[in-house]
Amino acid sequence: MPDDIDRIIQKSYEACASAGVKLTDKRKNVLMVLLGSSTPLSAYEIVERYKIQFGETLPVMSIYRMLDFLIQEKLVHKLETASQYMSCAHIACEHQHETPQFLICDRCGSVKEIAIKKHIMTELERSIQSTGFTLAHQQLELHGVCKHCQDNSVPAN
Amino acid sequence: MPDDIDRIIQKSYEACASAGVKLTDKRKNVLMVLLGSSTPLSAYEIVERYKIQFGETLPVMSIYRMLDFLIQEKLVHKLETASQYMSCAHIACEHQHETPQFLICDRCGSVKEIAIKKHIMTELERSIQSTGFTLAHQQLELHGVCKHCQDNSVPAN
DNA sequence: ATAAGATATGATATAACATAACACCATAAT
DNA sequence: ATTATGGTGTTATGTTATATCATATCTTAT
Numbered sequence: 001m002p003d004d005i006d007r008i009i010q011k012s013y014e015a016c017a018s019a020g021v022k023l024t025d026k027r028k029n030v031l032m033v034l035l036g037s038s039t040p041l042s043a044y045e046i047v048e049r050y051k052i053q054f055g056e057t058l059p060v061m062s063i064y065r066m067l068d069f070l071i072q073e074k075l076v077h078k079l080e081t082a083s084q085y086m087s088c089a090h091i092a093c094e095h096q097h098e099t100p101q102f103l104i105c106d107r108c109g110s111v112k113e114i115a116i117k118k119h120i121m122t123e124l125e126r127s128i129q130s131t132g133f134t135l136a137h138q139q140l141e142l143h144g145v146c147k148h149c150q151d152n153s154v155p156a157n
Numbered sequence: 158m159p160d161d162i163d164r165i166i167q168k169s170y171e172a173c174a175s176a177g178v179k180l181t182d183k184r185k186n187v188l189m190v191l192l193g194s195s196t197p198l199s200a201y202e203i204v205e206r207y208k209i210q211f212g213e214t215l216p217v218m219s220i221y222r223m224l225d226f227l228i229q230e231k232l233v234h235k236l237e238t239a240s241q242y243m244s245c246a247h248i249a250c251e252h253q254h255e256t257p258q259f260l261i262c263d264r265c266g267s268v269k270e271i272a273i274k275k276h277i278m279t280e281l282e283r284s285i286q287s288t289g290f291t292l293a294h295q296q297l298e299l300h301g302v303c304k305h306c307q308d309n310s311v312p313a314n
Numbered sequence: 315a316t317a318a319g320a321t322a323t324g325a326t327a328t329a330a331c332a333t334a335a336c337a338c339c340a341t342a343a344t
Numbered sequence: 345a346t347t348a349t350g351g352t353g354t355t356a357t358g359t360t361a362t363a364t365c366a367t368a369t370c371t372t373a374t
């Protein structure tokens with residue numbers, strides 16, 4: 001759970017404003033749901049939590065649209081390998097967005113977002129370019145077991 | 158389309174035999190469907206092609222089970238980011254299976270399986286271990302545009 | 315202030331991907 | 345020959361995602 005949700009929301013408003021798009025209340029609420037979760041959530045789980053947190057049941061179609069918006073504005077990431085969504089860990093950071101790399105724990109479902117080392121990415125790109133391929137999304141998703149689950153031998157879910 | 162399907166099938170039989178499991182006719186046929194496709198296929202697409210190639214309609218449930226088997230025996234890969242399946246490019250190779258890396262063209266859907274450079278993987282692992290995380294599946298899926306589509310400006314699908 | 319247009323959301327239906335649970339049959343092991 | 349195992353079929357259902365059209369709300373020009 002992020003330290004300072006208010007500050008992140010504030011930053012999100014600013015980012016949207018400078019992109020000329022609107023962070024509506026519902027979009028903001030969806031972002032808040034994600035910010036309040038320690039694990040990434042599916043669109044359907046967002047519907048449930050939205051209802052609990054804000055007392056309103058949104059159609060899943062709307063959630064998908066809002067997620068698309070938030071992803072577009074780089075406030076949310078989609079984990080393709082898990083079909084789940086999570087808030088970007090760097091909304092309130094000053095530094096530039098780099099290639100995100102997600103370490104997904106297959107036991108507890110938690111995800112750590114770390115920035116991939118510049119030179120590793122450069123090498124990856126180089127070895128890829130030699131095949132004529134051009135990278136697009138630039139996002140790595142790696143599965144494994146997090147420190148906490150290793151220490152506690154939590155069973156896989 | 159692989160050069161020599163017969164040889165790959167032969168190797169697959171040998172691999173299964175030495176693992177003490179059986180490559181049944183239907184499992185072999187599913188593998189043949191994948192070997193005959195230039196792009197990865199979904200389970201439902203395999204049902205369709207199986208029918209065309211072998212004149213029999215298998216329930217998708219059975220296809221999923223056969224895919225599980227083939228994946229277990231490392232004859233087939235699942236592309237998690239695309240929910241599609243493809244035959245391993247290295248069934249008939251002598252060299253050891255390394256960390257596979259898939260370059261997925263978002264325009265034509267073709268996929269190139271290349272082995273990630275040893276030292277890049279080592280570096281990735283090192284930077285990950287510093288977070289306490291332990292890697293599991295070790296498979297990279299990278300999206301972009303293949304050489305052919307760049308040259309021909311094929312529209313995205 | 316209001317109409318026209320644009321953007322955001324709601325509602326309904328359906329497509330696409332995946333698994334659970336149980337039945338049946340063939341073959342292998344005893 | 346009997347039993348155990350593994351492979352496949354069948355049915356039902358769960359999960360993720362998109363298409364389409366309707367409605368609401370917001371903006372902006374007049």
